[in-house]
Amino acid sequence: MIRSLRLVPAALALLIAACSDSSTGPAAPQPILGLQATATGSASIRLSFNSRVGDGSYRVERAEGTATTFTSVTTLTAPAAAATLTYDDVGLKVTTAYRYRVITIKGSAESIASGEANATTLAFGSATAEINADITTSRTLFADTAYTLKGFIHVANGATLTIQAGTTIRGDFNTLGSSLFIMRGARIQAIGTADAPIVFTSSRPAGQRAPGDWGGLVIVGNAPINRSGVVEVEGTGTDGQTVVSGKNYQVLYSGGTVATDNSGELRYVRVEFAGFAPSLNNELNSFTFAAVGSGTRVSYVESMAGLDDSFEFFGGGFDFTNAVAYEGEDDQYDMSEGWNGRMQFLISYKSAILTPRTGAGSPASDPQGIENDGCNGSGCDQGFNTAPLTIPVVANFTLIGPGDIALSGSAGGVGMMLRRGTGGYYVNGVVARWARAGVSLRDTATFQLRGGGVQVQDLAVHDLALKNIVFSDVAGVIFQAPAGSTQQGSLDLAGNALTNSSAAAASLFAAIPAVGAAPASANALDFTPAAGSAIASGGLTTFTGKLATKAGTFITGTSYQGAAAPTGAKWWQGWTSYARN
Numbered sequence: 001m002i003r004s005l006r007l008v009p010a011a012l013a014l015l016i017a018a019c020s021d022s023s024t025g026p027a028a029p030q031p032i033l034g035l036q037a038t039a040t041g042s043a044s045i046r047l048s049f050n051s052r053v054g055d056g057s058y059r060v061e062r063a064e065g066t067a068t069t070f071t072s073v074t075t076l077t078a079p080a081a082a083a084t085l086t087y088d089d090v091g092l093k094v095t096t097a098y099r100y101r102v103i104t105i106k107g108s109a110e111s112i113a114s115g116e117a118n119a120t121t122l123a124f125g126s127a128t129a130e131i132n133a134d135i136t137t138s139r140t141l142f143a144d145t146a147y148t149l150k151g152f153i154h155v156a157n158g159a160t161l162t163i164q165a166g167t168t169i170r171g172d173f174n175t176l177g178s179s180l181f182i183m184r185g186a187r188i189q190a191i192g193t194a195d196a197p198i199v200f201t202s203s204r205p206a207g208q209r210a211p212g213d214w215g216g217l218v219i220v221g222n223a224p225i226n227r228s229g230v231v232e233v234e235g236t237g238t239d240g241q242t243v244v245s246g247k248n249y250q251v252l253y254s255g256g257t258v259a260t261d262n263s264g265e266l267r268y269v270r271v272e273f274a275g276f277a278p279s280l281n282n283e284l285n286s287f288t289f290a291a292v293g294s295g296t297r298v299s300y301v302e303s304m305a306g307l308d309d310s311f312e313f314f315g316g317g318f319d320f321t322n323a324v325a326y327e328g329e330d331d332q333y334d335m336s337e338g339w340n341g342r343m344q345f346l347i348s349y350k351s352a353i354l355t356p357r358t359g360a361g362s363p364a365s366d367p368q369g370i371e372n373d374g375c376n377g378s379g380c381d382q383g384f385n386t387a388p389l390t391i392p393v394v395a396n397f398t399l400i401g402p403g404d405i406a407l408s409g410s411a412g413g414v415g416m417m418l419r420r421g422t423g424g425y426y427v428n429g430v431v432a433r434w435a436r437a438g439v440s441l442r443d444t445a446t447f448q449l450r451g452g453g454v455q456v457q458d459l460a461v462h463d464l465a466l467k468n469i470v471f472s473d474v475a476g477v478i479f480q481a482p483a484g485s486t487q488q489g490s491l492d493l494a495g496n497a498l499t500n501s502s503a504a505a506a507s508l509f510a511a512i513p514a515v516g517a518a519p520a521s522a523n524a525l526d527f528t529p530a531a532g533s534a535i536a537s538g539g540l541t542t543f544t545g546k547l548a549t550k551a552g553t554f555i556t557g558t559s560y561q562g563a564a565a566p567t568g569a570k571w572w573q574g575w576t577s578y579a580r581n
Helices: 009-019 444-450 545-551
Strands: 033-039 045-050 057-064 071-077 084-089 097-106 117-120 127-131 139-141 145-149 152-155 160-163 168-171 179-182 187-191 198-202 217-220 264-272 287-290 297-304 311-314 319-326 333-336 342-349 368-372 393-400 414-418 424-432 437-441 464-472 498-500 509-511 526-529
Touching: 033 097, 045 097, 057 084, 071 084, 217 264, 287 297, 333 342, 368 393, 368 424, 393 545, 414 424, 414 464, 424 545, 437 444, 444 464
Parallel strands: 033 117, 127 145, 139 160, 145 168, 152 179, 160 187, 168 198, 179 217, 187 264, 198 264, 217 287, 264 297, 287 311, 297 319, 311 333, 319 342, 333 368, 342 393, 368 414, 393 424, 414 437, 424 464, 464 498
Antiparallel strands: 033 045, 045 084, 057 071, 057 097, 097 117, 509 526
16 A cells, blocks of 8 residues: 655645745755655555755655654765656565655755655565475565465576565365475575474364375485485385476486585474475475575474475485474484584473375384484495494483374384484483483494494494483383394493483473373473473583584573573564474
8 A cells, every 4th residue: 555645735835835944054855745644564665755966965754654753765966867766675574554754964954854654564475476386586575475386396507596574375185295305405494483484384273284285395405415326215106217397307316425515504493394206205394495505594493294204314414403393293403424513402292193195105113203214225336334424412402202102103102213224413302201212322433433232322432322311201122222223232321421311201301291191282381390300400511522613603402401491581482383283
């Protein structure tokens, strides 16, 4: 809506007379005319007005709603010739009314304020659009539009996809497997806010949604992995190898050489009801990071009700913080193929087996909290020991399982599955309600990284260590799963500050539901340590040896265990969602 206030000639004459100065000082300049304001998005308004010859500059002022105080937002230089000037005011609040006025400046003199113009920013998703072809040049998705992905959409090499805060992107339920791929050499800049997260979700309405309604978000980088040969992103290639816009052609991530590769940034981004399997046992994940390099940044991200893994990392490595996984049907955090990123403040909560969309696939038989592998399958030239090894830093994690063997699949229900030559430093965590085991250490290659028969991990020399972790409501045999590989390792609890708590998981936290129960909302989940809780203290505060070197200044020790500080911000609340359908 555009409103402009114009002065009638008689009133204008009076104003000019009033502004005239009979003294020797300069006469005050005249106010501009024709000020107009037009909402151009959910966070932007465009102003336009007519300049005058001889004016020096124009100060644009803004007031929110009915406020009487105006603040300066910019100053525009007057052109030599009369013209129509425009200015885009951005970073505004959604569906909010703003008022504008302009002060003319000439030398040291200023005019009285112009007439006001006002406009109200648009609502999120007030318009709709479809994306049905690959994105080959840089493009911006705007928050005032809800976009629907119609097919397998690839952002091509050299293009940047920018997504405004508050934007909704829907994976089309009727287009099987609709997904978004950020290809090698492309970038995504999806930077939401706590008040306006970016949401990837199902095209079906709330109450009808299900895991596997659409594919998910896939980011492919150029960092190294530990598998040789041709390695294809899981779930791709069902439409062949030929590149056809919008089709599920083969996507490769092997052969990368740039550890510092930059695929962009995700911040305050949710992916919901994803994980469609284009072919049997060939699923997409909510978030897939394939050979993504350290120039990339990911923080404040959530996976909700994904059919396969919530977050899967294939090789590469970057800084990853403040992540939430709710009700994933397979692993919540899955790292393999040489992933060596730094991770801090991870939450997962799984309490049920959800019914997926028909034909999308089925829930996994082995859902775990963390499932980490070294190298496995084709291209592992040195078997499980193929370099680069999977050696992440994983700090301040809270992994809560379903607490029921019937909800754990035939081989799942393990809080931390570390196998196939994986390493890493796992510190300051809480592992609760995993019905088969708190930790399963498997395979000789994994034991060797821990130090072979050494039970206390020396952070100075070893590449696998578990330190300062509280376990609650886990199976009676904490460190050996009763099913699976016969090569099981064990750990020294006291020597590594690993606590088998006798307290029930619910008593450790400010608020988590009973086993199998759903929270009323995302904000009802409070992972803050309860008063007097064992996880409010006992953290590893000082890092040493290889852990200190790898953590650098990005990850620091904490006096508490788990993803939430006792008196800190509830960083997961306000922007996350919890819904089973």
